[in-house]
Amino acid sequence: MEHTPPRRSDHDEKEAVSTATASATPTDDGTFINASGHREQLDRNFGIVSIICYAITAGNCWVSLGGTITIAIYNGGPPGVIYEFIAVSIFYWLIGASIAELASSMPTAAGAVYHWATITGGKYGRMAGFFAGWWNFLGWLLALASVCQIVGAQTVSMYAAFHPEFVAQQWHVFVSFLAITWISYATVLLANRLLPMCESLGGFFTITGVFISIVVCAAMPTANGKPHASNSFVWKDWVNSTGYSSNGFVFLLGMLNGAFAVGTPDITTHLAEEIPNPSVNIPKAILAQFVIGFFTTFFYIITIFYGITDLDTVLEESTRYFPLAAIYRQATGSAGGTLGLLILSFLPLFIACIGLYLTASRTFWTLARDNATPFSEFFSQVSPRYRNPANAILLCAVFSTLLGCIYVGSKTAFSAFVGSFVVLTTLSYLTAILPHLLHKRAAITPGWFWMRGATGFIVNGISVAYIIVFIVIFCFPFSLPTNPALMNYNALITGGLTIFVAAFWVYRRKEYVGPRQVTLADNEMLAKDAI
Numbered sequence: 001m002e003h004t005p006p007r008r009s010d011h012d013e014k015e016a017v018s019t020a021t022a023s024a025t026p027t028d029d030g031t032f033i034n035a036s037g038h039r040e041q042l043d044r045n046f047g048i049v050s051i052i053c054y055a056i057t058a059g060n061c062w063v064s065l066g067g068t069i070t071i072a073i074y075n076g077g078p079p080g081v082i083y084e085f086i087a088v089s090i091f092y093w094l095i096g097a098s099i100a101e102l103a104s105s106m107p108t109a110a111g112a113v114y115h116w117a118t119i120t121g122g123k124y125g126r127m128a129g130f131f132a133g134w135w136n137f138l139g140w141l142l143a144l145a146s147v148c149q150i151v152g153a154q155t156v157s158m159y160a161a162f163h164p165e166f167v168a169q170q171w172h173v174f175v176s177f178l179a180i181t182w183i184s185y186a187t188v189l190l191a192n193r194l195l196p197m198c199e200s201l202g203g204f205f206t207i208t209g210v211f212i213s214i215v216v217c218a219a220m221p222t223a224n225g226k227p228h229a230s231n232s233f234v235w236k237d238w239v240n241s242t243g244y245s246s247n248g249f250v251f252l253l254g255m256l257n258g259a260f261a262v263g264t265p266d267i268t269t270h271l272a273e274e275i276p277n278p279s280v281n282i283p284k285a286i287l288a289q290f291v292i293g294f295f296t297t298f299f300y301i302i303t304i305f306y307g308i309t310d311l312d313t314v315l316e317e318s319t320r321y322f323p324l325a326a327i328y329r330q331a332t333g334s335a336g337g338t339l340g341l342l343i344l345s346f347l348p349l350f351i352a353c354i355g356l357y358l359t360a361s362r363t364f365w366t367l368a369r370d371n372a373t374p375f376s377e378f379f380s381q382v383s384p385r386y387r388n389p390a391n392a393i394l395l396c397a398v399f400s401t402l403l404g405c406i407y408v409g410s411k412t413a414f415s416a417f418v419g420s421f422v423v424l425t426t427l428s429y430l431t432a433i434l435p436h437l438l439h440k441r442a443a444i445t446p447g448w449f450w451m452r453g454a455t456g457f458i459v460n461g462i463s464v465a466y467i468i469v470f471i472v473i474f475c476f477p478f479s480l481p482t483n484p485a486l487m488n489y490n491a492l493i494t495g496g497l498t499i500f501v502a503a504f505w506v507y508r509r510k511e512y513v514g515p516r517q518v519t520l521a522d523n524e525m526l527a528k529d530a531i
Contacts (some may be wrong), residue, residue, distance in 0.1 A: 013073045041382045043192070046275040050196035052288040053203025055268045060356025061293035062210050062300040063345045065261035067150045070315055070323040073416040074479065075254025076247070077239030078229075078305040084251060085301065088258035089294050091466045096265035096290050096425075097451065098433045099461045100283040104447030107278035113266055114366065117432040118515045119444060125435070127505065133367050134501040136266070139424035140360040141263075141396060145403035146418035147353050148184070150322070152176035154346045157322035158221070159337045161342070170408055177404045184353040185397035188361070191342045192388045195358070202351030209344035210296045216341060217307040217331040224333040228306045231358035243480030249473075256474045262293060266429070267355070270362040272519070283449035307331030360396045365389035370513045374504075416489035423474055423490045424497070430467045433460055 034100055046054070065072070065085065072081045099113070106119070113136045118129025155176040160166045188195065221228050244250050268285040272278040308314060309330050317326035324345065328338040349445040368379035368389075407414035436443065437460040475491040482488075505512075 004046055035118055040273070042273045043387055044274055044276050045193055046196045046199075046271060048275075048281050048284065049203075050200045051268055051271060051275050051281055051285045053201075053206075054196075054199035054271065054355050054358075055285045055289035056292050057199055057202030057206050057348055058352045058359065059262075059264040059267050059289050059293060060206055060348055060352045061261045062195070062206075062297040063349045063352075064147075065244060065258065065297055065301060066149075066304065066324045066345065067153075067322065067349075068257055068260060069304075069327075071478075073239070073311070073315070074241040075250050075257065077237055077241075078234050078301075079236060079238055080251065080254050080307075081257070081301060081305075082235070082298075084254040085258040085261070085297065087251075088255040089262050089290075091309065091463070091470075092262045092265060093290055094459050095429055095433070095463045095467070097459050098436075099265045099269065099429065100286045100449050101447070101451055101456070102432060102436065102444070103266075103272065103282045103286075104279045105444045106447070106448040107269065107282055108366070113269075113428045113432045114515065116364070117428070117435065122435065122443075123329075126484060127509070128431050128435060129514055130505050130509075130512060131498070131501055132373055132428045133363070133372060134504075135424045135498075136428035137360065137367060137430070138362040138497050138501075139421045139428065140356065140363055141399055142403070142418045142421040142424070143359050143415075144353065144356040144396060145400045146211050146421060147349065147356055148177050148180045148400060148404070149173065149414070149418070150351050150408060151180045151346065151353060153322040154342055154349070155180075157325035158339055158342050158346070161325065161329070161338045170411060174404055174408045176460035177407065178401065180350065180353055181397060181400050181404065184350075184357050185393060187354050188357040189390055189393050192386055195354070198351060198354060202348050204354070205295070205344075205348040205351065207282035207292070210300050213341055213344055214299055214303045214335065217290070217303045217328070219335060220332045221307055221309075226309060226333065229308050232504065234302065234305045242478065252470070252473050253476060253478070255470065256422060259426075259470075259474070261297065262290070263422050263425060265290070266425070267359050270359045270366075280448045283447075287319060304328075304331065357396055361389055361393040361513070364395060365392040368392065370515060371511050372508065372513075412485050416493055419488075420490050420493040420497070423471055423494050426467050426471060430464060430471075433467075434464050437461060 065081075069081065072084070075081075075084065078514070102113075114129055114133035117132035118125045152173045153176075156168050156172050160168060187198070187231075191198070238247065240247055240250050241255070243249050244253070263285060268282050268289070272282055275281050304324075304327050307330060308327055314323070314326040314330070322342070325338060325342060327403070328341045329335075332341065334339055364373065365380065365382075367373050368376045373379055379389070379391050379395065381391055382388065403414065403417060406417065437457070441456050475488060475494075476487070477488045479486055
């Protein structure tokens with residue numbers, strides 16, 4: 001690492017300049033600022049390889065979709081899962097390109113969402129950025145709790161593979177949930193300099209895990225003398241188990257399951273202040289995340305569908321264990337094979353929990369340093385000992401634990417909260433991309449990645465249209481007739497959290513600082529590798 005930011009303490013970064021000029025000089029104490037206008041506080045420990053591994057691990061597509069695959073099957077059966085995943089991936093490629101463009105223009109730990117919703121929002125920019133930042137943080141906090149629960153369910157399933165008499169209870173998953181949550185917290189807090197190596201290891205587990213899983217699930221049925229599922233079952237047999245009469249609407253509603261797996265285009269933008277040359281490296285990481293994520297997931301779900309011999313059993317057992325456990329048991333025909341494949345998905349997903357701590361804590365920290373949170377001075381501090389926002393990391397661990405307590409009392413209530421992840425983060429993307437489009441893409445300075453001419457307008461326009469339409473669709477009931485246990489609570493949770501954010505905006509708006517704009521030409525003032 002060529003550049004190490006000077007050590008500083010507490011809340012000094014609030015004195016950073018608002019808009020730099022071509023003749024700008026370093027701040028009075030001799031330190032330099034980053035692209036957000038704040039003094040450098042975090043070490044740039046990540047490199048291009050580790051940031052790409054972080055992207056494909058924390059945004060682990062094949063395990064995420066596999067962990068919810070029995071829910072997705074109701075929206076069209078295996079063909080529905082495959083084609084819905086392809087469709088939603090295309091739209092998120094466009095959203096990812098829009099986010100990459102903003103992040104390349106001005107890379108900050110706030111992410112392109114929070115920063116550029118403020119800059120491109122005109123006279124409403126401060127309020128737009130405030131809401132975008134909070135929606136984004138709340139979405140990532142719920143994603144953290146969701147993945148910790150999935151990993152907890154995996155550990156229980158691994159134990160159950162060798163104990164057929166074992167009956168899983170919610171508290172079993174909760175105990176594992178607590179262990180995963182606090183081990184991940186301790187890792188992020190205490191091993192800051194080792195995190196790039198950890199994420200690189202996660203990338204290795206992600207790629208090798210999916211490759212081995214595909215080979216085993218493809219070969220084992222034949223080795224055990226069992227037939228694979230038919231081509232018709234995988235590609236043609238549409239199964240509408242939702243109660244909706246329109247198969248077209250079922251297809252659109254089923255895209256929510258794919259969105260849960262691929263809907264993380266901003267995840268690397270929150271580490272922009274921890275990687276050299278983020279204007280170049282962040283768009284590269286987003287591209288790698290989507291390319292690797294799509295192809296690994298596409299071939300993975302096809303393979304595991306061919307390994308299913310009894311779909312009804314899979315659906316029945318998924319209510320008690322991790323959904324993939326039943327599929328792996330049918331594909332391999334043995335407890336040992338099931339355990340081995342579960343470990344291959346457990347390892348990258350556990351490291352994904354660490355990555356989600358990074359994303360959520362950095363997002364909250366950037367809000368705090370702009371005075372957008374309660375106790376901002378406390379949560380905006382960077383620990384001089386651990387070289388990270390330790391207080392923000394702790395807050396994420398505490399709230400994740402509280403969400404886990406909800407899981408013990410009611411799986412329905414827990415699912416209602418974590419299921420809102422896609423809607424909340426997608427709303428934050430809309431708040432950044434729409435003003436950019438309305439200002440004719442002229443409100444920001446182009447970065448290393450920039451979609452020229454009509455391409456940018458088309459990509460941004462389709463992204464905005466998709467988000468507006470699908471935010472509404474993703475709030476419809478999952479099935480008909482509905483009941484409290486099966487109801488879709490996305491609208492309720494998103495609306496309730498938005499009311500909280502609005503109330504806090506009214507309370508804090510006069511003291512809220514908001515992100516600053518620093519132009520790419522201000523090299524004299526920017527820290528080394530800040531762009």
